[in-house]
Amino acid sequence: MRTRDVFGYSFSAIKLRKLRAALTMIGIVIGIAAIIALLSLTQGESVTITHSFEQGLSANTLVVTGQNTPLYANYTDQIMAIPSVSQDITATIPIIQQAGYLTNSSGTTMKVTLIGINFTEAEQAFPTNFASASGTIPLNPPSNAIIVGAKIGNLNSNGTIFVNAGDQLKVTTQVPIVNETYMGNVTAVFAPIGGVNFAGPSDIGVYIPINQAQAYFGTNQLSEIIVQLKSSSNGTVTTVSKAISNYFNGQVNIESATAIINTITSALSTVSAVIAGIAGISLLVAGVSIMNIMIVSMVERTREIGILKALGMKSRTVLSAFLCESAIVGLIGTLVGIGVGWGVANLYAALVNHRSQLVQVNGAAVNLAPILTPEVVILALAFGIGVSILFAMWPAWRASKLNVVEALRYE
Amino acid sequence: MSRLVVKAEGLKKTFLLGRVPVEALRGINLTVEAGEFVSILGPSGSGKSTLLNLIGALDQPTSGTLLINGVEVSKLSDNQLTDLRSRIGFVFQFYNLIPRLTARDNVELAMSIVNVGKDERSKRAKELLETVGLKDRMNHKPAELSGGQQQRVAIARALANQPNFLLMDEPTGNIDSHTAQEIVSLIKQVNANGVTIIMVTHDQHLAKQAQRAIEIFDGLITKNEVNHLED
Numbered sequence: 001m002r003t004r005d006v007f008g009y010s011f012s013a014i015k016l017r018k019l020r021a022a023l024t025m026i027g028i029v030i031g032i033a034a035i036i037a038l039l040s041l042t043q044g045e046s047v048t049i050t051h052s053f054e055q056g057l058s059a060n061t062l063v064v065t066g067q068n069t070p071l072y073a074n075y076t077d078q079i080m081a082i083p084s085v086s087q088d089i090t091a092t093i094p095i096i097q098q099a100g101y102l103t104n105s106s107g108t109t110m111k112v113t114l115i116g117i118n119f120t121e122a123e124q125a126f127p128t129n130f131a132s133a134s135g136t137i138p139l140n141p142p143s144n145a146i147i148v149g150a151k152i153g154n155l156n157s158n159g160t161i162f163v164n165a166g167d168q169l170k171v172t173t174q175v176p177i178v179n180e181t182y183m184g185n186v187t188a189v190f191a192p193i194g195g196v197n198f199a200g201p202s203d204i205g206v207y208i209p210i211n212q213a214q215a216y217f218g219t220n221q222l223s224e225i226i227v228q229l230k231s232s233s234n235g236t237v238t239t240v241s242k243a244i245s246n247y248f249n250g251q252v253n254i255e256s257a258t259a260i261i262n263t264i265t266s267a268l269s270t271v272s273a274v275i276a277g278i279a280g281i282s283l284l285v286a287g288v289s290i291m292n293i294m295i296v297s298m299v300e301r302t303r304e305i306g307i308l309k310a311l312g313m314k315s316r317t318v319l320s321a322f323l324c325e326s327a328i329v330g331l332i333g334t335l336v337g338i339g340v341g342w343g344v345a346n347l348y349a350a351l352v353n354h355r356s357q358l359v360q361v362n363g364a365a366v367n368l369a370p371i372l373t374p375e376v377v378i379l380a381l382a383f384g385i386g387v388s389i390l391f392a393m394w395p396a397w398r399a400s401k402l403n404v405v406e407a408l409r410y411e
Numbered sequence: 412m413s414r415l416v417v418k419a420e421g422l423k424k425t426f427l428l429g430r431v432p433v434e435a436l437r438g439i440n441l442t443v444e445a446g447e448f449v450s451i452l453g454p455s456g457s458g459k460s461t462l463l464n465l466i467g468a469l470d471q472p473t474s475g476t477l478l479i480n481g482v483e484v485s486k487l488s489d490n491q492l493t494d495l496r497s498r499i500g501f502v503f504q505f506y507n508l509i510p511r512l513t514a515r516d517n518v519e520l521a522m523s524i525v526n527v528g529k530d531e532r533s534k535r536a537k538e539l540l541e542t543v544g545l546k547d548r549m550n551h552k553p554a555e556l557s558g559g560q561q562q563r564v565a566i567a568r569a570l571a572n573q574p575n576f577l578l579m580d581e582p583t584g585n586i587d588s589h590t591a592q593e594i595v596s597l598i599k600q601v602n603a604n605g606v607t608i609i610m611v612t613h614d615q616h617l618a619k620q621a622q623r624a625i626e627i628f629d630g631l632i633t634k635n636e637v638n639h640l641e642d
Contacts, residue, residue, distance in 0.1 A: 001523055307507045
């Protein structure tokens with residue numbers, strides 16, 4: 001029997017029991033839709049997060065923080081001088097930061113992180129992002145100079161102006177003296193940077209000269225040291241991280257954007273694998289239901305199989321006709337599942353994006369876009385049709401092995 | 412010299428009913444020549460359907476030799492038996508049409524099984540259904556046809572692959588006597604066109620209309636004689 005005729009015969013059998021075929025398909029649709037939705041969302045999420053990090057910070061930066069020991073100002077020079085890696089480091093920038101409050105001329109107060117940094121060094125290290133949109137970044141800043149990120153100037157980018165370059169802000173801190181204040185001068189407001197910021201300039205950053213921070217916060221200890229590397233390659237990042245860690249006998253923490261992205265990506269892929277596995281279980285259940293239906297179909301059509309064999313249909317053609325029937329159900333189910341999964345993923349992403357416009361994460365609006373790669377589509381098709389054929393094999397084999405005389409006698 | 416379509420010698424078939432062996436055929440010797448119209452008559456349980464199943468390559472004998480178109484059946488594999496069956500036309504008592512297919516599709520299905528192209532089988536199905544008098548009922552499903560009409564479709568289907576011979580198992584067993592006579596006339600017409608016919612029946616009157624009547628009882632042939640036909 002020709003392949004086209006086998007296909008036609010199988011299709012006519014499905015057409016006869018449309019409802020049953022549709023109900024059988026639901027299992028496949030749910031399984032495939034779950035897999036597609038989850039994989040496309042996690043893939044999209046992974047890209048979004050990586051992109052956010054890349055946008056917020058060049059990957060050629062390490063952040064050194066104290067683990068058990070305080071960080072001192074002279075550590076910056078020590079890091080620069082570590083013999084094995086000194087040629088890989090372009091700059092080390094000390095940072096002192098602490099929580100505080102800003103109050104504008106109309107009396108609005110907001111909680112911020114006050115970051116003490118050397119403006120000149122920061123400008124050299126981050127020429128693109130440590131750049132003003134209005135006002136100027138002073139080379140020799142007076143102690144009351146303040147530079148704010150785009151979302152401090154223009155609150156949450158929604159049009160509410162908190163402060164402009166040239167305005168005064170009251171700075172308040174709780175440590176070491178409760179409610180100690182001074183009047184600051186906003187010398188510049190950054191242009192929007194975007195992304196999730198790991199180190200360096202950010203849209204919600206409030207920057208004061210490092211000398212002022214030392215005096216105001218009453219400390220010489222650094223919160224962190226930003227180490228800028230010549231290259232963002234994994235090799236350089238790893239080598240320099242290890243060298244710094246060894247130099248300080250493991251007493252410091254070293255984080256890199258690359259490491260964070262890798263951790264997040266690997267966590268996401270683990271989560272997606274686990275969830276896809278759970279979705280896979282629903283496919284297995286669908287497979288069992290296909291087997292059940294195919295057995296029922298075989299029993300119902302015992303006599304028909306007898307007739308076909310009496311007319312000269314070979315056992316292997318009976319086998320392929322049954323497998324073809326199941327494969328058609330699997331194919332349609334998978335195609336519908338891919339569509340439904342893609343729809344669900346987009347709907348979910350739209351909801352998340354809508355919510356994130358209202359509640360912004362770390363100052364950056366998440367823009368989640370599900371990604372459906374051809375590999376995932378092929379995987380889904382292979383899995384959907386594969387499960388359908390696999391579970392139809394036994395019933396199909398039994399059908400093909402039916403004894404003609406007994407099958408013809410079957411009532 | 413005429414060609415032998417069927418040659419059986421010492422043909423035996425034993426079934427197991429639980430653990431009890433039952434001898435359905437106990438040594439059948441039989442020859443059927445090309446172009447003959449042979450009836451096999453016998454009461455229920457006499458072994459006539461078992462014999463027909465063996466001749467139709469639906470089953471294999473327990474012992475003895477059976478040559479169909481000169482081929483020894485007991486030596487054939489499952490696939491070869493299937494091939495052989497596609498050159499034999501079957502007509503069953505309960506028609507055995509595929510209910511979801513139209514009369515025409517039922518006839519075409521038999522041809523598609525042996526790889527006849529779409530145009531060819533469509534043309535041939537139409538011709539055959541016209542021959543059996545169902546020109547206007549081609550696109551009806553079995554449930555929309557009377558018993559006699561369904562049996563005509565079954566005959567058209569049996570003839571679809573231009574078989575060497577037709578095997579009929581009680582072809583009129585399920586239809587009224589008037590329609591039965593029409594079916595018999597059709598069978599004679601088919602036979603007149605050169606197709607060998609072996610028909611199992613328990614109807615004496617029907618059996619007498621064949622050129623030769625074989626009577627079978629308790630798994631053995633008890634009578635094998637030429638009928639003196641009235642017409």
